[in-house]
Amino acid sequence: MAASSNEIQQKIRELIYNTCIHLDDYQWEEWHDNCSENFNYAIKAYSPEVQADIKYHGGDKEYMESITKLLNKHNSDQSPLRRHCTVYRVDVAEDGKSATAISSLVVHQTQLDGVNSHVDAGTTSVFLVGRYNDKFVIDGDSIKFEDREVRLDTRRLDKGTHWPI
Amino acid sequence: MSSRNHAQWNATPDLQRGEWVDSRIYSDEQIFEDELNKIWKKTWIPVCHESELKEAYSFRTMTIAREPVIVVRGKDMVVRAFLNVCPHRGNMIERRPSGNYKKGTPSGTPKTMTCMFHAWSFDMKGKCVNISRKEAGYQDRLNENQVGLRELKCEVYFGGFVWVSLNDDIGVSVAEFAKGSLDVLLPSLSEEPLEVFHYHKAIIPCNYKLWHDTNCEFYHDYLHYHNRITGFNDAYFARKNNGFDGGHINVGSFEVQYENYEGSHGREELSFPHLPPNHWYMIDMFPGVNFNLRGSALRCDLMTPLGPNSVMIEFRGLGLASDSKKDRQTRIDHHNSIWGPFGRNLHEDLLAVTGQGASMHPLAESRKILHGRHENETIHDENGMRHYYEEWGKLLDRNPSDPMQKFKPYPEFKEQVAQREAAAAVE
Ligand code: FES
Ligand SMILES: [Fe+2]
Numbered sequence: 001m002a003a004s005s006n007e008i009q010q011k012i013r014e015l016i017y018n019t020c021i022h023l024d025d026y027q028w029e030e031w032h033d034n035c036s037e038n039f040n041y042a043i044k045a046y047s048p049e050v051q052a053d054i055k056y057h058g059g060d061k062e063y064m065e066s067i068t069k070l071l072n073k074h075n076s077d078q079s080p081l082r083r084h085c086t087v088y089r090v091d092v093a094e095d096g097k098s099a100t101a102i103s104s105l106v107v108h109q110t111q112l113d114g115v116n117s118h119v120d121a122g123t124t125s126v127f128l129v130g131r132y133n134d135k136f137v138i139d140g141d142s143i144k145f146e147d148r149e150v151r152l153d154t155r156r157l158d159k160g161t162h163w164p165i
Numbered sequence: 166m167s168s169r170n171h172a173q174w175n176a177t178p179d180l181q182r183g184e185w186v187d188s189r190i191y192s193d194e195q196i197f198e199d200e201l202n203k204i205w206k207k208t209w210i211p212v213c214h215e216s217e218l219k220e221a222y223s224f225r226t227m228t229i230a231r232e233p234v235i236v237v238r239g240k241d242m243v244v245r246a247f248l249n250v251c252p253h254r255g256n257m258i259e260r261r262p263s264g265n266y267k268k269g270t271p272s273g274t275p276k277t278m279t280c281m282f283h284a285w286s287f288d289m290k291g292k293c294v295n296i297s298r299k300e301a302g303y304q305d306r307l308n309e310n311q312v313g314l315r316e317l318k319c320e321v322y323f324g325g326f327v328w329v330s331l332n333d334d335i336g337v338s339v340a341e342f343a344k345g346s347l348d349v350l351l352p353s354l355s356e357e358p359l360e361v362f363h364y365h366k367a368i369i370p371c372n373y374k375l376w377h378d379t380n381c382e383f384y385h386d387y388l389h390y391h392n393r394i395t396g397f398n399d400a401y402f403a404r405k406n407n408g409f410d411g412g413h414i415n416v417g418s419f420e421v422q423y424e425n426y427e428g429s430h431g432r433e434e435l436s437f438p439h440l441p442p443n444h445w446y447m448i449d450m451f452p453g454v455n456f457n458l459r460g461s462a463l464r465c466d467l468m469t470p471l472g473p474n475s476v477m478i479e480f481r482g483l484g485l486a487s488d489s490k491k492d493r494q495t496r497i498d499h500h501n502s503i504w505g506p507f508g509r510n511l512h513e514d515l516l517a518v519t520g521q522g523a524s525m526h527p528l529a530e531s532r533k534i535l536h537g538r539h540e541n542e543t544i545h546d547e548n549g550m551r552h553y554y555e556e557w558g559k560l561l562d563r564n565p566s567d568p569m570q571k572f573k574p575y576p577e578f579k580e581q582v583a584q585r586e587a588a589a590a591v592e
Binding site for chain 2: 076163
């Protein structure tokens with residue numbers, strides 16, 4: 001028997017929250033496993049300066065896999081990022097084969113080595129504010145991310161980061 | 166000698182003048198004020214790109230040396246720049262980053278820049294067109310002709326960048342100011358109109374010159390896994406670092422091996438006009454502007470110094486205005502993969518200068534910062550920074566190696582080698 005729309009909604013909420021844990025804890029492979037082969041990821045923000053939608057980062061599944069795989073080759077700010085996310089809304093398509101979700105997102109950064117660690121390490125600040133706009137593909141019991149747009153309100157990211165949000 | 170004690174650490178390096186600078190140039194309050202007055206208020210700055218002002222009556226706001234500036238496109242499509250300051254009681258006239266005056270504002274009629282405070286308004290040429298209740302308050306003592314906006318020098322040049330100067334007496338065009346440093350990219354940027362597709366900004370706790378230095382030296386490619394793996398071959402090490410008058414430099418090109426970075430692809434199909442496939446040119450203009458063309462995407466960094474230990478950097482990415490949607494997307498992905506706020510290289514560069522800022526904050530002990538590599542003016546030579554600081558020293562009349570002393574011209578490198586050899590021969 002096919003899952004009810006309510007059950008799917010509940011599973012999608014769990015998937016979004018579990019993904020936050022995967023991303024917080026650098027479990028990149030677990031994250032990739034929950035994305036479909038056609039997955040596409042983008043971080044975007046509207047710039048009122050140049051009056052255009054700006055894509056800051058992103059790519060297909062292969063690209064996201066390769067950049068997470070190469071992270072240890074790069075010099076990165078290792079200050080942990082913690083995602084605080086609330087799923088506002090999940091809409092399941094009538095045929096039960098796809099769904100969309102909107103979640104509110106705040107990411108905090110706790111300084112480790114970003115500036116002068118003796119002074120700054122342990123300081124927490126808001127790194128960014130935005131939303132997850134997600135699309136899912138549903139096939140029986142399997143629910144996978146088909147698309148994730150991280151829509152940022154924050155446009156001053158200063159040093160930035162190498163990690164996906 | 167291995168490690169050094171305090172006196173040894175502070176001793177004058179066994180290098181020629183110009184081959185090191187004193188870290189106070191990156192942290193001293195008075196030097197910073199001198200720089201704003203003697204450099205930043207005197208020079209040309211590419212404050213934005215014309216594609217940010219597509220229509221008549223559109224505007225952009227910005228800041229040069231703490232002065233609020235507005236750039237507007239007139240009915241005649243000419244781009245003009247003004248101080249964004251109301252001549253009445255000094256309010257900043259426009260608060261938004263961008264917009265269009267075709268529509269009125271709460272205090273003002275359409276097609277005027279209106280100060281919301283007491284509704285004085287100005288046309289796109291900076292002429293005052295309304296003083297509210299003028300006769301009642303000023304009788305015949307003051308009229309619109311006496312209270313126009315302060316117009317600033319403004320020129321659109323080099324692929325459509327909008328250059329502004331606070332200096333009425335600058336006396337040179339942008340092309341003359343560039344002293345030939347822009348010529349290498351002029352054909353690529355002038356063939357057809359460009360368009361901004363990327364904008365973001367960062368405020369970093371370091372002196373603006375540390376960012377400029379990093380843009381001027383490629384020795385730091387050790388910082389970037391991406392650049393090591395896609396560069397570091399004979400052609401890379403042969404790239405020339407060329408100095409031009411005025412403290413500008415540019416760096417010659419080579420063919421980048423993008424495929425060597427897993428997940429990365431060549432950029433040959435979308436090369437800018439007249440640019441050989443996968444080539445990469447870089448121009449660093451005095452005092453804080455960088456143009457960086459990597460095959461398919463042009464990057465421009467503009468620095469706005471905020472304090473001795475604080476700089477705002479605006480990062481723009483540009484493609485061709487004629488791009489198809491698909492091509493534009495590819496350019497954006499090329500640009501972001503290394504240069505976006507989540508890109509592989511930009512984050513590393515910003516981390517490194519933040520680390521410099523953390524050790525060279527105001528009132529930190531002065532240190533010697535070495536700019537002494539000589540490699541026949543190729544890519545890992547540090548002649549770019551030496552060239553910059555020679556101009557800097559001249560303009561401020563300060564010696565970069567001892568900034569509380571007056572400037573003395575740097576000996577030429579060849580002369581320096583001769584001096585060193587002569588000294589060695591005597592010993
Ligand atoms: S301050 Fe602008 S109108 Fe008074
Ligand atoms: Fe770099």
